[in-house]
Amino acid sequence: MKFSEEEIQNWKCETCGEGLVMRKVEFSYMKGSFHAELPACPKCGLVLITEELAMGKMAEAEKALEDK
Amino acid sequence: MEKEQRIAWEAQCIQEEPPACSTTCPLHVDVRQFMKEMAEGDVNEAYKVLRKNLPFVGILGRICTHPCETKCRRGEVGGALAIGSLERFCVEHYGSPDRVKLLPRKSKTVAVVGGDVAGLVAAHDLRKKGYGVTLLEPGNHLGQSFRKFSEDLLPDSVIEEELGALKDMKVDVRFGATLDAAAFEALCTEFDAVFVDRTSSECASLPLEKDNDGLIGVDPITGGTSCPGVFAGGKEGEVPIMLAADGRKGALSIERFLQQAHMTIGRENDGPYETRLYTNLEGIAPLDRVRCADPDVGYTLGEAVQEATRCIQCECMECVKVCQYLAHYKKYPKKYIRQFFNNEKVLLGAAHSSNQTINSCTNCGLCAEVCPNDLHMGEVCLEGRHAMLQGNYMPPSAHEFALQDMEFSTSDEFVTCRHQPGTQQSAYLYFPSCQLSATAPAEVLESYRLLCENLSGGVGILLGCCGAPAYWSGREALFRETLKTLRQQWQAMGKPEVITACCTCQSVFSEHLPDIPIKPLWQVLENNALIDNACREKDAGKTIAVVDPCSSRYDPEIQNGVRRILGNLGFTLEELPLSGELAECCGYGGLVFNANPKLDNAIVTRRAGENERDYLAYCAMCRDKFVNVGKRTAHLIELLFPSVAGNDPWARGWISWSERRKNRRRVKDELLVNLGETVEHTVESYEKIVLHIDSELLRTLDSRRILESDLRQVVFHAEQTCKRLRHNQSGMFRANHKMGNTTFWVDYAPEDEGYRIHNAYCHRMNVTGVK
Ligand code: SF4
Numbered sequence: 119m120k121f122s123e124e125e126i127q128n129w130k131c132e133t134c135g136e137g138l139v140m141r142k143v144e145f146s147y148m149k150g151s152f153h154a155e156l157p158a159c160p161k162c163g164l165v166l167i168t169e170e171l172a173m174g175k176m177a178e179a180e181k182a183l184e185d186k
Numbered sequence: 187m188e189k190e191q192r193i194a195w196e197a198q199c200i201q202e203e204p205p206a207c208s209t210t211c212p213l214h215v216d217v218r219q220f221m222k223e224m225a226e227g228d229v230n231e232a233y234k235v236l237r238k239n240l241p242f243v244g245i246l247g248r249i250c251t252h253p254c255e256t257k258c259r260r261g262e263v264g265g266a267l268a269i270g271s272l273e274r275f276c277v278e279h280y281g282s283p284d285r286v287k288l289l290p291r292k293s294k295t296v297a298v299v300g301g302d303v304a305g306l307v308a309a310h311d312l313r314k315k316g317y318g319v320t321l322l323e324p325g326n327h328l329g330q331s332f333r334k335f336s337e338d339l340l341p342d343s344v345i346e347e348e349l350g351a352l353k354d355m356k357v358d359v360r361f362g363a364t365l366d367a368a369a370f371e372a373l374c375t376e377f378d379a380v381f382v383d384r385t386s387s388e389c390a391s392l393p394l395e396k397d398n399d400g401l402i403g404v405d406p407i408t409g410g411t412s413c414p415g416v417f418a419g420g421k422e423g424e425v426p427i428m429l430a431a432d433g434r435k436g437a438l439s440i441e442r443f444l445q446q447a448h449m450t451i452g453r454e455n456d457g458p459y460e461t462r463l464y465t466n467l468e469g470i471a472p473l474d475r476v477r478c479a480d481p482d483v484g485y486t487l488g489e490a491v492q493e494a495t496r497c498i499q500c501e502c503m504e505c506v507k508v509c510q511y512l513a514h515y516k517k518y519p520k521k522y523i524r525q526f527f528n529n530e531k532v533l534l535g536a537a538h539s540s541n542q543t544i545n546s547c548t549n550c551g552l553c554a555e556v557c558p559n560d561l562h563m564g565e566v567c568l569e570g571r572h573a574m575l576q577g578n579y580m581p582p583s584a585h586e587f588a589l590q591d592m593e594f595s596t597s598d599e600f601v602t603c604r605h606q607p608g609t610q611q612s613a614y615l616y617f618p619s620c621q622l623s624a625t626a627p628a629e630v631l632e633s634y635r636l637l638c639e640n641l642s643g644g645v646g647i648l649l650g651c652c653g654a655p656a657y658w659s660g661r662e663a664l665f666r667e668t669l670k671t672l673r674q675q676w677q678a679m680g681k682p683e684v685i686t687a688c689c690t691c692q693s694v695f696s697e698h699l700p701d702i703p704i705k706p707l708w709q710v711l712e713n714n715a716l717i718d719n720a721c722r723e724k725d726a727g728k729t730i731a732v733v734d735p736c737s738s739r740y741d742p743e744i745q746n747g748v749r750r751i752l753g754n755l756g757f758t759l760e761e762l763p764l765s766g767e768l769a770e771c772c773g774y775g776g777l778v779f780n781a782n783p784k785l786d787n788a789i790v791t792r793r794a795g796e797n798e799r800d801y802l803a804y805c806a807m808c809r810d811k812f813v814n815v816g817k818r819t820a821h822l823i824e825l826l827f828p829s830v831a832g833n834d835p836w837a838r839g840w841i842s843w844s845e846r847r848k849n850r851r852r853v854k855d856e857l858l859v860n861l862g863e864t865v866e867h868t869v870e871s872y873e874k875i876v877l878h879i880d881s882e883l884l885r886t887l888d889s890r891r892i893l894e895s896d897l898r899q900v901v902f903h904a905e906q907t908c909k910r911l912r913h914n915q916s917g918m919f920r921a922n923h924k925m926g927n928t929t930f931w932v933d934y935a936p937e938d939e940g941y942r943i944h945n946a947y948c949h950r951m952n953v954t955g956v957k
């Protein structure tokens with residue numbers, strides 16, 4: 119999952135006032151879990167999930183896990 | 187799916203039964219495949235097909251009397267395929283036979299007595315299976331019956347060449363054999379089994395019991411004689427292909443005998459038999475048999491190919507032809523059933539594709555209608571869904587949205603049960619349905635008003651859902667619960683006659699609540715002269731296509747009634763390719779719209795293109811789904827109540843899931859107001875949020891099944907907690923909030939009194955940690 123620098127730099131966590139940095143984010147769904155490098159607030163850990171990611175890779179992974 | 191059930195279902199699908207040509211052929215040549223190869227001009231492959239079933243193929247291919255042609259289905263549309271001539275062409279064209287491949291040698295040995303066709307075939311078949319075979323011929327020629335044909339038809343050289351195969355196969359051929367009782371006795375001791383070819387007159391003297399005709403008596407199924415281990419077949423005067431079948435039968439029996447297998451089980455189809463295959467010849471243009479330019483020469487390659495092309499390639503596939511779902515996964519029911527069974531019992535649900543497949547049937551029942559054996563794949567798939575739920579591998583997202591929608595319709599937000607204003611009892615109970623209330627609330631209210639004004643004895647109203655989504659999704663307990671509630675409500679109202687405006691409700695009631703009398707609204711309106719036939723004056727003469735909902739399939743009365751009403755209103759009607767008892771589903775059925783949106787869309791898009799006229803539906807979901815793909819479609823109720831404000835049946839556009847809920851609430855609220863009850867809603871704070879969404883985005887979000895209330899909750903949550911991202915340049919916010927199993931993301935910015943929504947999306951995966 120690639121993120122353009124621009125995409126990351128465009129966003130700020132409102133509560134913490136921090137710019138986003140790449141972090142290792144853990145996901146789980148049904149009986150599966152995995153992780154990915156995603157932009158997140160370095161302070162509170164608020165993760166940025168884009169439309170592309172949610173409707174693309176994540177949706178695919180959900181389908182795969184649902185049918186396991 | 188239990189094994190017995192699987193077997194019973196599988197037996198209903200006869201797609202794998204061989205075509206009539208093959209079952210009429212005494213040796214069951216795969217004529218259909220042969221024709222396919224020939225049509226492709228592949229004579230070599232065609233020859234291989236023949237060789238598989240025909241021993242001495244160069245001989246039988248030339249002289250077979252082709253009984254198969256009498257049953258060829260092409261005969262009903264043109265003329266039977268020239269199967270005999272094509273086989274001749276094929277073997278002549280191919281030339282010398284190939285070596286016969288033998289199975290590894292077995293220790294058991296068989297004696298074949300008499301070397302006419304039956305004996306030759308028995309010897310050939312048994313040797314091919316690996317048994318040692320000794321062929322004893324009293325005369326000094328093999329294949330007497332083959333030698334009666336003219337040199338033109340069957341050259342001697344071909345006979346020699348083809349029978350030469352026996353030598354290659356190492357069949358021990360002994361000419362001039364003595365066949366007396368003593369010799370026979372010796373054979374029976376020396377060999378493990380014996381086959382007697384009754385065509386040869388010398389065999390008559392063998393010490394075996396005779397039948398009325400003086401022939402060695404045989405069991406009709408096995409060819410077994412009075413002596414165990416001795417089998418016989420063949421009969422003077424029979425055509426070679428029947429003699430060959432006798433030899434084959436004897437060889438099969440001997441194999442079973444030597445393997446100590448059951449002698450008679452599964453032998454119904456040994457010789458010619460009636461096939462169970464169904465082939466619909468409708469729409470097949472008649473084609474006459476291709477004549478050979480020179481009858482003395484026979485077919486040329488070109489002519490042979492052309493003739494073979496006439497083969498219909500008989501098969502059933504009736505259901506697959508009409509069901510887009512069955513066609514989509516490229517199988518036919520027998521295969522699906524096997525696949526589902528394996529998925530459930532062997533793979534325990536791990537086969538992704540099966541789960542999807544089972545959830546993609548609309549349960550419409552069209553397959554059962556066209557199937558010669560009434561196989562209903564909807565029932566198979568429903569059973570599959572039950573198993574998935576029981577085994578805990580039902581994909582949770584498959585039906586979630588639809589069930590949430592049903593939950594709304596069975597909640598206080600919609601459910602209402604009241605007598606007619608000012609009365610204390612109900613002779614009738616109007617059940618307009620949750621979906622019609624969702625799409626045509628004003629017409630529902632107006633129709634109720636009309637019923638109240640005109641029917642005597644009181645017309646109560648019941649708002650709710652019949653539970654179809656629970657049924658389709660396999661949630662049996664929920665379905666039963668819903669039915670129970672309906673029954674209680676009906677009882678509390680004094681068991682009135684129910685009037686419904688939805689075919690699905692009608693069929694659910696008829697099937698699952700059979701003691702509740704129910705009638706379609708349209709019938710009640712018509713019977714009580716409550717339809718103003720002039721109300722559509724300005725549309726008079728308009729030609730429309732009627733869309734029968736799949737749930738009306740078994741209700742010709744509704745279907746005809748609707749057509750009559752439309753005719754009286756002045757419309758000219760056109761029929762879709764499939765209607766009436768062959769009505770198709772719009773994709774809502776079986777909740778396919780939820781479980782497989784892509785297929786659902788493909789189905790409704792195809793159906794929208796089937797007639798260029800505006801459509802007229804009398805199912806709320808049909809109306810909404812056709813409109814959703816851009817097809818101008820009106821609902822019958824809209825035609826009947828033109829006085830309703832904003833009523834413009836064909837111009838009304840698509841409707842969002844949020845709006846559908848709003849409309850249901852509206853029906854309830856207005857009813858209660860009419861009853862003089864105070865309407866109270868507890869309004870959550872988030873519900874007060876004003877949203878601005880442009881219409882295109884609204885459609886996108888609707889297709890993502892994101893409701894306006896979801897958007898409000900995310901915005902509300904973000905505004906409360908300030909947990910959100912802020913875009914540096916635009917100042918737009920991006921926030922998420924998890925509700926139920928879904929995390930919603932919303933891009934928004936304050937605007938006027940409320941918020942402008944820029945985008946929204948969702949996922950079901952959970953973030954469990956950030957490192
Ligand atoms: S209609 Fe379908 S299910 Fe029925 S026999 Fe034919 S292929 Fe099988």
Ligand code: SF4
Pocket residue numbers: 205206207208217218221257258259260267496497498499500
């Ligand atoms: S049309 Fe073809 S498949 Fe059908 S019966 Fe005739 S030869 Fe066989």
Ligand code: SF4
Pocket residue numbers: 508509510511512546547548549550551552553554562563564565
């Ligand atoms: S019930 Fe309908 S959708 Fe399902 S297999 Fe039969 S025809 Fe196709």
Ligand SMILES: [Zn+2]
Pocket residue numbers: 131132133134135136159160161162163164
């Ligand atoms: Zn933060």
